[in-house]
Amino acid sequence: MAEAIDSSDIAVQLGEQLITAILHNVSTGDIKSLVELGAPIWYQNEAEGTSPLHAAAYTRDLGLVQYLIEKGAVWNAVDYSQNTAGDIALSYNDIEIYNAIRNAGIRAELLLGILSSRGDVESGSSTNLVLRETDGTAAGSSEDFLSSRLRYTKDETGQSICFIDVDGEEIGVMMGWETPIMTETVQSIYDSLPERDNLRVLNVGFGLGIIDRLFQALPNPPSQHVIIEPHPDVLRYMKDNGWDQKPGVKIFEGKWQDFVEGEELLALGGFDVVYTDTFSENYQDLHKFFDHLPNLLSGPNARFSFFNGLGATNPLFYDVYTYIAEHHLSDIGLDVQWSEVDVRPKKYGERWGKSREYFTVPIYRLPIAYLSGLPR
Numbered sequence: 001m002a003e004a005i006d007s008s009d010i011a012v013q014l015g016e017q018l019i020t021a022i023l024h025n026v027s028t029g030d031i032k033s034l035v036e037l038g039a040p041i042w043y044q045n046e047a048e049g050t051s052p053l054h055a056a057a058y059t060r061d062l063g064l065v066q067y068l069i070e071k072g073a074v075w076n077a078v079d080y081s082q083n084t085a086g087d088i089a090l091s092y093n094d095i096e097i098y099n100a101i102r103n104a105g106i107r108a109e110l111l112l113g114i115l116s117s118r119g120d121v122e123s124g125s126s127t128n129l130v131l132r133e134t135d136g137t138a139a140g141s142s143e144d145f146l147s148s149r150l151r152y153t154k155d156e157t158g159q160s161i162c163f164i165d166v167d168g169e170e171i172g173v174m175m176g177w178e179t180p181i182m183t184e185t186v187q188s189i190y191d192s193l194p195e196r197d198n199l200r201v202l203n204v205g206f207g208l209g210i211i212d213r214l215f216q217a218l219p220n221p222p223s224q225h226v227i228i229e230p231h232p233d234v235l236r237y238m239k240d241n242g243w244d245q246k247p248g249v250k251i252f253e254g255k256w257q258d259f260v261e262g263e264e265l266l267a268l269g270g271f272d273v274v275y276t277d278t279f280s281e282n283y284q285d286l287h288k289f290f291d292h293l294p295n296l297l298s299g300p301n302a303r304f305s306f307f308n309g310l311g312a313t314n315p316l317f318y319d320v321y322t323y324i325a326e327h328h329l330s331d332i333g334l335d336v337q338w339s340e341v342d343v344r345p346k347k348y349g350e351r352w353g354k355s356r357e358y359f360t361v362p363i364y365r366l367p368i369a370y371l372s373g374l375p376r
Contacts, residue, residue, distance in 0.1 A: 015043025015052075022055035028064060041073045049079035057088040057097055065097050075104040076317065086316035098316075105320040110327065116284070145280035146255075150233040152208075161355070162208050162234075164279075172355040173279045174207030177345065178307075181364050184341050185305055186214040188368055189273055192337075194301045200224040200268065202296060204256045204276035204289070206234050209243070211275060216246070224268065228252045228259060260292045270298030277307035283321065286310075287328050294332060297371065304334065304369040312359040322365050334369040341366055 018039035021031055035041065044051045053073040056064040065085075069075065078084055086105075089098035150173060151163045159176035190196065201215050201222040206229040215222055225248050229235055235253055238244065244251055252259050256276070259265045274296050276289055286306065293304055310325065311317030326336045341364040345351040 011038070011040050011043065014039035016045055018043065018052050019045050019050055019055045022052055022059060022061075022064065025059055025061075028061075028067070031064065032067070035071060041068060041071050042077075044077060044079070048081075049077075051077045051079070051085065053077065053085040053101070054079055054083075054088060057085040057092075057094075057101070060089075060092060060094055060097065062096050062100065065100050069100065069104045073104075075101050075108060078314075082314070084314065084316050087314070090315060102316060102319055102323075105316065106323050106327075109320060109324055113284075113287070113324075146231055150231065150237075152237055159351075160208055162237075163355070170355055172358070174210070174277075175351070175355065176208065176210075177343075177351045179210055181307070181341055181343065181366070182211040182214055184339070185275070185366055186211060186218070188339060188366060189275075189303045189305060190218055192303060192368060192370075193272065195272070196220045198223040199273060200226075200271045200298065201273045202226045202228070202271040202275070204228045204274075205278040206238055206243075207277065207279070209238070209241070211277070212243070215273075221248070222273075223248055225249045226252060226265070226268065226271070228254070228256045230255045230258075256289065260289070260296070266295065270302070271296055272298050272302050274302070274304045275306065283310055283324075286325070290328055290332055290334075293329075293334065293369075300371045302370065304329075305367055308365050308367055309359055312361050312364075313357065315361055318361050318365070325367070329367075329369050330372075333372050335372050336367050336369045339366045339368075340364065 014034065014037060018031065018034045021034060039052075041052055044054075051074060053065065053068050053075065054077070056068055073085075075086070076084055084101070086098050086101040089095075089101060145164065148164055148166075151165070151170075152160070153163065154160055161175050162173040163170040164173050165171075193199075196218075197220055199218075199220060199222040201224070203212055203215070203226070206212060206227055212225070212227060215225060225246075227238075227243070227249065229238065229251065230253070235251070238251065243249055252265065256278070274293065276286070278285070297304060306325075308322065308325070310321035322338075326338075329336055342362065343359070343364045344362045
């Protein structure tokens with residue numbers, strides 16, 4: 001036991017020495033010597049949670065950043081202020097260092113995704129950037145979410161909210177502030193469609209029904225509007241508001257996994273617009289949904305989009321997961337056009353109220369995907 005304690009103490013001492021050396025601009029040779037002596041690249045100091053990669057970002061030493069990444073530095077480690085080394089690089093407007101850290105994250109996530117799909121690592125053992133992947137409550141578990149009660153209400157500003165209660169904390173499943181995102185999404189999809197008559201729309205995840213109302217309000221409303229929704233409280237809300245009686249609307253009660261390969265859905269002949277925004281599912285679930293798109297889309301004129309909230313509590317995480325989503329869509333033959341929506345609130349506190357924050361980056365990146373080969 002004493003030997004283990006001594007070993008741990010040595011690791012802490014070497015880790016502190018490594019961070020101090022980097023912050024004091026000690027020569028790269030001396031820093032490499034510390035690493036070779038066993039200074040842990042993953043170490044974060046007790047004072048601020050600073051890692052060697054944070055320190056290298058502070059000193060703006062690109063070569064050292066690259067060396068630490070090659071040696072296994074934790075690209076997504078956050079300090080006590082919730083900043084990554086990439087955030088520090090951004091604060092200096094150091095694009096070279098930021099890109100080096102971002103690209104390391106992309107490589108790591110893609111590799112871990114491949115290993116996970118092969119069963120070489122446990123599902124969810126990736127770097128877990130998204131809240132829903134690391135959250136063990138009903139907000140991060142699909143099955144627990146479906147058995148939890150939801151509450152539809154309005155906050156003091158009049159914003160519509162669908163809440164889930166998790167251990168006494170209310171978390172917004174969907175909130176009214178997302179309306180500008182949904183409005184821009186529907187308009188961008190509609191403007192890009194070569195044919196707008198007799199549209200067939202598939203939406204996965206109803207929430208507050210924001211995007212479904214927008215689809216219904218188009219100059220040429222969908223002739224067929226399919227909504228897949230599994231949560232019993234959401235289904236009750238939909239029926240209370242007459243969605244089961246709307247012309248052309250068909251509700252599939254269950255998870256998308258229950259229907260996506262089923263004859264009932266595929267017999268509809270493909271969709272001109274497919275959109276998905278599910279709660280409590282992680283990126284692996286979204287990736288699996290991507291794989292079904294070639295069978296769900298009606299053809300080269302069809303469009304796909306999704307709520308791009310992956311990693312949206314941190315600029316670096318958001319950047320990494322946006323790239324990964326584009327990469328995986330490209331794998332199945334879809335190109336993506338991105339546009340930006342400014343979602344900075346006029347009064348920050350009014351957006352969230354008592355809800356846990358799940359989207360804090362200032363710019364939403366809106367994806368519109370289509371089969372490859374179409375003119376841009």
